[in-house]
Amino acid sequence: METAVKARGLTKRYGDVRAVGGIDLDIHAGEVFAILGPNGAGKSTTVEILEGHRTRDAGEVSVLGVDPGRPTRGWRARIGIVLQTANDMTEATVGETVRHFAGYYPAPRDPDEVIERVGLTENVNRRVRQLSGGQRRRLDVALGVIGDPELLFLDEPTTGFDPEARRRFWELIRDLAGQGTTIVLTTHYLDEAEALASRVAVVAGGRIVAEGEPATLGGRASAKARVSWSEGGERRALETETPTGTVIELTRRFDGEVPDLTVTRPTLEETYLRLVTLPEVTP
Numbered sequence: 001m002e003t004a005v006k007a008r009g010l011t012k013r014y015g016d017v018r019a020v021g022g023i024d025l026d027i028h029a030g031e032v033f034a035i036l037g038p039n040g041a042g043k044s045t046t047v048e049i050l051e052g053h054r055t056r057d058a059g060e061v062s063v064l065g066v067d068p069g070r071p072t073r074g075w076r077a078r079i080g081i082v083l084q085t086a087n088d089m090t091e092a093t094v095g096e097t098v099r100h101f102a103g104y105y106p107a108p109r110d111p112d113e114v115i116e117r118v119g120l121t122e123n124v125n126r127r128v129r130q131l132s133g134g135q136r137r138r139l140d141v142a143l144g145v146i147g148d149p150e151l152l153f154l155d156e157p158t159t160g161f162d163p164e165a166r167r168r169f170w171e172l173i174r175d176l177a178g179q180g181t182t183i184v185l186t187t188h189y190l191d192e193a194e195a196l197a198s199r200v201a202v203v204a205g206g207r208i209v210a211e212g213e214p215a216t217l218g219g220r221a222s223a224k225a226r227v228s229w230s231e232g233g234e235r236r237a238l239e240t241e242t243p244t245g246t247v248i249e250l251t252r253r254f255d256g257e258v259p260d261l262t263v264t265r266p267t268l269e270e271t272y273l274r275l276v277t278l279p280e281v282t283p
């Protein structure tokens with residue numbers, strides 16, 4: 001499998017603060033990779049180093065085959081970046097802004113199509129400063145993808161989006177991934193990571209504390225299941241490693257349909273919270 005991003009022993013300090021304390025990453029070409037972690041975990045620092053926007057203290061890094069510590073212009077054109085803060089804009093309209101940015105790239109996407117994909121067609125002639133917060137964010141996404149990047153970095157892309165805009169954005173990301181774009185996403189929304197990412201890394205205290213597919217992260221799939229049902233006017237529940245056997249038993253007992261039956265495993269959010277609080281309780 002082709003590797004888009006490879007990091008070994010990535011380290012960064014700010015004075016006394018160890019922001020990144022030895023991170024290894026292998027992000028495959030064409031995958032959507034999510035980096036999760038609490039505030040101050042070191043996500044932005046890591047991503048900024050990969051983008052070539054921050055120097056590292058130590059470690060080996062290769063992004064699309066280039067060391068981001070020595071970026072070239074051609075390399076920059078192959079990368080798209082959607083930052084947390086919106087660009088400062090003048091009196092330009094949405095359409096003018098997107099077309100202007102398209103001019104920076106050797107082979108940009110069609111501006112009107114990009115505007116449509118982020119749901120800003122109705123606002124194409126609006127001045128950027130008149131956009132709502134969520135609309136501004138959509139414009140940021142449009143500017144990140146206008147150059148038709150091979151690798152797209154998204155830093156908390158859907159903060160401030162309404163639920164419908166988030167769904168639309170997710171579709172856009174899936175489409176881009178389907179066309180072969182590698183996507184590196186930081187997010188605080190666990191549902192977003194679960195909806196989009198083929199793999200996630202959980203960062204805490206500048207280190208990766210868990211990595212894997214959302215469905216199996218941190219032993220999630222093999223954790224005890226909770227089987228619950230209604231019986232005698234009460235809600236009953238038990239935790240078990242063998243939920244199938246429990247359901248068979250219940251089916252026999254009720255001679256068919258078990259009232260209000262649910263079988264659940266820990267959610268990604270529960271697993272995440274356990275992972276990020278774990279280092280603090282360990283002496």
Ligand SMILES: Nc1ncnc2c1ncn2[C@@H]1O[C@H](COP(=O)(O)OP(=O)(O)OP(=O)(O)O)[C@@H](O)[C@H]1O
Pocket residue numbers: 014017018019037038039040041042043044045046
């Ligand atoms: N320019 C800087 N100067 C000094 N310390 C910094 C700087 N940037 C980040 N830090 C510190 O480095 C640590 C990691 O910060 P970073 O921004 O990478 O975290 P993050 O995981 O992206 O957090 P968030 O979820 O809040 O965006 C924090 O302790 C932060 O205070």
